[in-house]
Structure formats: C-alpha cells, structure tokens
Amino acid sequence: MSTVHTCGYRHADDINFEGQKSASQWEKLATICVSRSRDALGRPTGAYSKIHRDTISDLLRAMLATQGSIGMLLERGSKSPQSVDALALARLQLEGLFEISLLTESSAWVDAFLRDGWKKQFISYLLTKYETEGLPRFGPNAHVLELSRLVKFRLVCGVSLAQMHTVEHQQTGIPMPAGMATEEIPTFPTPGGVIARLPPSSKRRMLERLHMDYVFLCSFAHGLQAANMAKSVYDDRSQERQLFAEPEVEKRFQQEVNTYARSYSFLSIAQSVAELMVLYPTDMELVAAVSDAWHDLTGSAFFINAVWHLRTKELLGAIS
Numbered sequence: 327m328s329t330v331h332t333c334g335y336r337h338a339d340d341i342n343f344e345g346q347k348s349a350s351q352w353e354k355l356a357t358i359c360v361s362r363s364r365d366a367l368g369r370p371t372g373a374y375s376k377i378h379r380d381t382i383s384d385l386l387r388a389m390l391a392t393q394g395s396i397g398m399l400l401e402r403g404s405k406s407p408q409s410v411d412a413l414a415l416a417r418l419q420l421e422g423l424f425e426i427s428l429l430t431e432s433s434a435w436v437d438a439f440l441r442d443g444w445k446k447q448f449i450s451y452l453l454t455k456y457e458t459e460g461l462p463r464f465g466p467n468a469h470v471l472e473l474s475r476l477v478k479f480r481l482v483c484g485v486s487l488a489q490m491h492t493v494e495h496q497q498t499g500i501p502m503p504a505g506m507a508t509e510e511i512p513t514f515p516t517p518g519g520v521i522a523r524l525p526p527s528s529k530r531r532m533l534e535r536l537h538m539d540y541v542f543l544c545s546f547a548h549g550l551q552a553a554n555m556a557k558s559v560y561d562d563r564s565q566e567r568q569l570f571a572e573p574e575v576e577k578r579f580q581q582e583v584n585t586y587a588r589s590y591s592f593l594s595i596a597q598s599v600a601e602l603m604v605l606y607p608t609d610m611e612l613v614a615a616v617s618d619a620w621h622d623l624t625g626s627a628f629f630i631n632a633v634w635h636l637r638t639k640e641l642l643g644a645i646s
Contacts, residue, residue, distance in 0.1 A: 342625035404579035407557035412587035417543035419594035532637035
C-alpha cells in the first residue's frame with residue numbers, strides 16, 4: 327500500500343515562485359520535446375518494431391493535443407466551473423507517463439498495449455451488434471464494414487485468431503471453433519498496476535511518488551467531493567463563491583487549478599520524453615530537448631522537484 331511515509335519525498339530546497347515560465351513557453355518546450363521524440367522514434371532501436379515505435383509516437387502526440395485542451399479550458403478563468411475540468415485532463419496526462427514508463431521497459435509491453443486496445447474496440451463492436459441486430463434498420467450486413475476493419479486491425483496489433491474467438495466466446499457465449507483452445511488477452515495495467523510490474527528502480531520510485539498525485543486527480547475525473555466543491559467556488563453564479571473574497575478566489579484558482587493542471591501536463595510530457603533517452607542514448611537532439619524542458623520545470627512545484635531528484639537527474643547524468 328502506498329502511503330505518505332513510504333512514497334513521499336522530503337525536500338531540501340523550497341520552490342521558486344519568481345522563476346516560473348509562461349504557459350506559452352511551456353507549450354513551446356512541450357512541442358519541441360514531442361517533435362524530437364517522434365523524430366527519434368522514426369529510427370529503429372532494439373527489439374522495437376515500426377508498429378511499436380509508431381504506437382509510442384502516437385501516444386506522445388495525443389499527450390501534446392491534451393495539453394492544448396487543458397490550455398483552452400484554463401482560459402475560461404476562475405469564474406467558469408468548466409476550467410476545473412483541466413485537472414481531469416491533467417490526470418490523463420499522468421496516465422500517459424505511466425504508460426510510456428512501462429512501454430519503454432520492453433517491446434513486449436507495447437504488444438500488450440496494442441492487444442488490449444484492440445480487445446476493447448472489439449467488445450464495443452460486439453455490444454453494438456448485439457443490441458441492434460433485432461432492429462429493422464440494421465440488416466444482416468449492417469456491421470460488416472466495422473468487423474472487416476477490426477479483423478484487419480487484429481493483424482496489426484498481433485492478436486491471434488484464437489484470441490479473437492476467445493473474446494467473442496466470453497462476451498456472447500458463441501462456442502469456440504472446433505479444436506481451438508481459448509487464449510486470453512491480458513488487460514494492460516492501470517497506473518497502480520504499472521508500478522507493480524516494474525523492478526525496484528528510480529523509475530519505480532518516481533511513479534510511486536506520482537501515484538499519490540494521480541489518486542488525488544482521480545477526484546476530478548470521477549466527480550468526487552473536491553471536484554464538485556471547486557466547480558461551485560469557481561462559478562460566478564454560485565452562492566458558495568460569495569463566501570470568499572474575490573482576490574482569495576483568484577489566488578487559489580491560480581495555485582490549485584491553473585498552475586497544477588499546466589504543471590502536471592508539462593511534467594508528464596517532459597518526463598515521458600526523458601524515458602525515451604534510455605532507448606536513444608546517443609540522440610543529442612532528444613537529450614537537448616529534455617534538458618531545456620527540465621531547466622524550466624525544476625523549482626516550479628514540489629512534485630516536479632521530487633521527480634527531478636528521484637529519476638530525471640539520474641537519467642540525464644547517465645546520458646552525459
């Protein structure tokens with residue numbers, strides 16, 4: 327069980343409130359990080375095939391897009407409850423970091439990521455087919471195109487025929503083909519499961535610390551008390567807002583929503599790209615992008631400093 331005592335990092339230095347960069351500067355640095363990483367992933371490395379590298383590249387591109395979405399929500403400011411949803415997206419960014427931390431451990435984890443993704447799409451297809459097959463608008467060939475796409479995509483994701491039929495059997499009760507044994511598709515681990523699958527290391531220690539933040543940010547994705555209260559306070563039409571002075575509301579918004587959402591997002595991208603340095607240790611363009619990003623990141627938040635001391639400083643030191 328993760329606890330403050332086992333996962334917390336005791337700081338020797340305070341954060342720097344004067345040296346923080348603008349949101350536009352972080353957006354620029356994040357864009358450079360993702361661009362350099364995608365360039366690197368265009369080249370072979372170890373046991374990672376093109377589909378493996380493209381999968382990681384697509385995940386990083388998606389994280390950059392989510393950072394843009396976070397910025398759009400935060401532009402609504404402290405008088406709009408929608409701005410609080412930026413913290414739910416910040417949680418998504420941390421999930422991306424957890425995923426890339428495991429994907430860079432072994433190409434086998436990319437295979438697991440692809441197969442699990444295919445399985446979820448196939449189950450969605452089976453559900454739609456089951457629920458609509460009795461309706462006149464849906465004829466016998468209504469779902470042929472989607473099935474054809476999934477069958478082709480199965481090969482890309484490395485899903486065996488037995489695995490496809492196993493999912494169909496488990497979800498619909500249709501018997502397995504004669505002579506074919508069931509073959510499960512394991513579920514790709516959630517952030518907590520990622521930690522359990524890593525050996526003792528600085529990477530695992532970093533993720534144990536960040537998992538504490540991830541659990542808190544889940545409040546904003548799951549609509550728990552912290553999220554609901556924040557949406558009441560940061561709504562200029564609510565009665566709860568009237569209980570606080572406007573300068574205090576604005577100050578807390580900047581600290582607890584704006585700064586946190588942007589920091590978690592940029593940290594997730596910068597550290598995800600830093601983990602790629604293990605696969606591309608001689609790519610100096612990649613190293614430079616990570617160094618520049620962390621030059622701006624360090625000192626801006628306690629959880630960022632914790633990641634720096636627990637993991638990133640070691641990574642950059644090993645490369646140099």
